[in-house]
Amino acid sequence: ETGVTQSPTHLIKTRGQQVTLRCSSQSGHNTVSWYQQALGQGPQFIFQYYREEENGRGNFPPRFSGLQFPNYSSELNVNALELDDSALYLCASSLSTEPNSPLHFGNGTRLTVT
Amino acid sequence: AQKITQTQPGMFVQEKEAVTLDCTYDTSDPSYGLFWYKQPSSGEMIFLIYQGSYDQQNATEGRYSLNFQKARKSANLVISASQLGDSAMYFCAMREGITGGGNKLTFGTGTQLKVEL
Numbered sequence: 001e002t003g004v005t006q007s008p009t010h011l012i013k014t015r016g017q018q019v020t021l022r023c024s025s026q027s028g029h030n031t032v033s034w035y036q037q038a039l040g041q042g043p044q045f046i047f048q049y050y051r052e053e054e055n056g057r058g059n060f061p062p063r064f065s066g067l068q069f070p071n072y073s074s075e076l077n078v079n080a081l082e083l084d085d086s087a088l089y090l091c092a093s094s095l096s097t098e099p100n101s102p103l104h105f106g107n108g109t110r111l112t113v114t
Numbered sequence: 115a116q117k118i119t120q121t122q123p124g125m126f127v128q129e130k131e132a133v134t135l136d137c138t139y140d141t142s143d144p145s146y147g148l149f150w151y152k153q154p155s156s157g158e159m160i161f162l163i164y165q166g167s168y169d170q171q172n173a174t175e176g177r178y179s180l181n182f183q184k185a186r187k188s189a190n191l192v193i194s195a196s197q198l199g200d201s202a203m204y205f206c207a208m209r210e211g212i213t214g215g216g217n218k219l220t221f222g223t224g225t226q227l228k229v230e231l
Contacts, residue, residue, distance in 0.1 A: 033217035033218065042118075042207075042221030042224055043205075043219075045217075048217040090159060092159075092217055094217055100147055100164065100166055102149060104161070105151075105159035106158070107157055110157070
């Protein structure tokens with residue numbers, strides 16, 4: 001049990017719509033990151049948040065955005081959904097003060113765009 | 115160049131035997147960390163083991179050990195006494211610039227391990 005929970009577990013959206021995925025980080029973990037995992041591939045880093053500010057981003061367009069809240073929860077928002085956005089979205093948290101600590105992942109949200 | 119390479123898309127092992135999953139990496143950063151995660155079909159990513167670039171000894175965690183060969187840039191995972199529950203996808207991942215922390219991991223493409231009776 002990692003203490004990281006994500007909701008919903010599954011979601012179906014139509015191309016062009018917007019979606020919000022939610023994550024509740026492990027208590028005390030002030031750094032959260034989001035990953036996209038397409039079928040048959042490894043997770044790809046989207047971005048990370050530290051103390052409610054984005055401080056690192058992967059190769060994803062601006063229609064992928066996020067928020068981090070003081071209560072350790074966070075959101076991933078995706079606008080103008082495309083078919084290729086269909087994937088498992090993973091949230092991960094860690095203590096930034098422990099650079100060698102592993103990321104603790106949630107169970108993910110499986111997004112299907114039709 | 116790929117930062118993390120896992121050349122074995124699938125592996126089979128007999129129950130109770132040991133298995134080695136290969137991982138090679140590429141970085142010019144002297145400070146980095148290497149991780150192995152297990153992902154069952156349910157989707158969760160389960161942390162298994164960590165090796166820091168400055169660690170002198172190979173990491174071990176129960177039945178998991180990491181065969182770290184820095185000069186060859188390899189970080190192979192060894193699972194001893196395989197169990198049926200070890201059947202899953204296994205990912206090798208790297209974090210560069212570990213002194214600054216950060217949650218950016220670069221993952222390989224994974225190895226699907228199946229443990230047979």
